[in-house]
Amino acid sequence: xxxxxxxxxxxxxxxxxxxxxxxxxxxxxxxxxxxxxxxxxxxxxxxxxxxxxxxxxxxxxxxxxxxxxxxxxxxxxxxxxxxxxxxxxxxxxxxxxxxxxxxxxxxxxxxxx
Amino acid sequence: xxxxxxxxxxxxxxxxxxxxxxxxxxxxxxxxxxxxxxxxxxxxxxxxxxxxxxxxxxxxxxxxxxxxxxxxxxxxxxxxxxxxxxxxxxxxxxxxxxxxxxxxxxxxxxxx
Numbered sequence: 001x002x003x004x005x006x007x008x009x010x011x012x013x014x015x016x017x018x019x020x021x022x023x024x025x026x027x028x029x030x031x032x033x034x035x036x037x038x039x040x041x042x043x044x045x046x047x048x049x050x051x052x053x054x055x056x057x058x059x060x061x062x063x064x065x066x067x068x069x070x071x072x073x074x075x076x077x078x079x080x081x082x083x084x085x086x087x088x089x090x091x092x093x094x095x096x097x098x099x100x101x102x103x104x105x106x107x108x109x110x111x112x113x
Numbered sequence: 114x115x116x117x118x119x120x121x122x123x124x125x126x127x128x129x130x131x132x133x134x135x136x137x138x139x140x141x142x143x144x145x146x147x148x149x150x151x152x153x154x155x156x157x158x159x160x161x162x163x164x165x166x167x168x169x170x171x172x173x174x175x176x177x178x179x180x181x182x183x184x185x186x187x188x189x190x191x192x193x194x195x196x197x198x199x200x201x202x203x204x205x206x207x208x209x210x211x212x213x214x215x216x217x218x219x220x221x222x223x224x225x
Contacts, residue, residue, distance in 0.1 A: 031211070033213075035215075040122075040217060041217060042119075042202060042215040042216055042217040042218050043157070043202065043215040044215070045212060045213070045214075048211060048212070050211060056211070058212065059212075059214075090156060090157070099144065099145045099164055099206070100145075101147050101159040101162055102147070102149075102157075102159070102213060104156040104157050104158070105156060106155070106156050107156055
């Protein structure tokens with residue numbers, strides 16, 4: 001089954017404790033991206049990747065890191081999480097960015113206390 | 114910067130009525146406009162999309178219209194059903210920027 005898999009689904013952590021949210025897709029998509037969803041703000045792009053070893057900042061990249069060492073994986077790293085990073089996170093992929101819909105993972109609800 | 118405005122933020126209709134959600138985008142270079150539906154606790158999923166060389170597209174009860182001159186696009190749902198209740202997001206893809214900018218979302222309630 002074609003899908004984007006995120007883990008974990010739920011994560012509660014404390015300020016400053018490094019964490020990684022994993023994202024993997026099995027559709028051979030070149031493009032992958034991370035979004036955060038907050039009430040009233042829609043989905044805001046954190047980072048995106050056009051292909052292996054090619055990443056760039058989205059609209060809200062501060063406090064996040066990503067890597068794209070393999071085509072299928074695009075982990076999101078929070079080196080020192082803070083409470084304002086409490087949010088619902090979605091990973092997404094597509095064949096190519098222009099004129100191609102995004103396929104979303106099931107989301108990761110992160111709480112930073 | 115690029116921006117997509119979406120209205121209304123909340124929409125309540127009676128079952129069987131029509132629902133219309135409107136979006137405005139800022140960058141005239143954008144050329145792809147998808148709509149996503151997000152049910153409670155689930156991921157956004159594409160329901161319909163339109164490309165800039167098309168003015169209207171229809172898929173059963175759902176239609177999307179695009180006015181490139183005015184930089185407006187709209188989602189129309191006819192004969193609404195309770196299962197249409199969800200949050201709907203419009204989006205615009207910007208050429209050269211490799212970005213998809215989302216509207217803030219519309220929460221649609223369909224009352225039985």
